Amino acid sequence: MPTITFxxxxxxxxxIEIAEGHSLMEGARDAGIDAIAADCGGACACATCHVYIDDAWQARVSPxxxxxxxxxxFAAAQxxxxxxxxxxxxxxxxxxxxTVHTPETQG
Structure with missing residues (x-):
């Protein structure tokens, strides 16, 4: 399983480790990353799982x-x-x- 740093x-x-095929949000939620609210459960309908992708990873994550x-x-943070x-x-x-960075607030 890939290891992701929050x-x-x-x-x-x-x-945390996240199984392949799961979303970054699912892994964060399941691991108890408090900075990820995930109010809509992953439907791309709330922006409460906003993260900042580390600069070194920008080109390696899908656009x-x-x-x-x-x-x-609608994200609460800039x-x-x-x-x-x-x-x-x-x-x-x-x-x-x-590596992903979480904002101070999601809502």
Whole structure:
């Protein structure tokens, strides 16, 4: 299983394993990452799983689609080019070592 590192807004790091085929949001929720609210359960309908993809990983994560782009407008924290919804990233073996940063708030 790929290991993903979550870094919260204070810089606290936590490594979790997420099974291939699951979304980044599902793995975070199941591991109890408090910074991921996931209110809609992964339907790309709430923006409460907003994360920032670490700069080193930008090119290795699939790009945002138009639905995700629109939903990011509703994110509580400021968004930028690193912003993604964790429910829209499906984990595979190439994501081993992925680092994502969580915002201070999701709502």
């Amino acid at each position: 870094v919260d807004h204070r810089g606290v790091r936590r490594d 945002r689609d138009s639905m995700e782009e629109e939903m990011l407008d 968004t930028d080019s690193r912003s993604r919804l964790a429910c829209q990233i499906t984990i595979n073996a190439s994501h081993n070592g992925l």
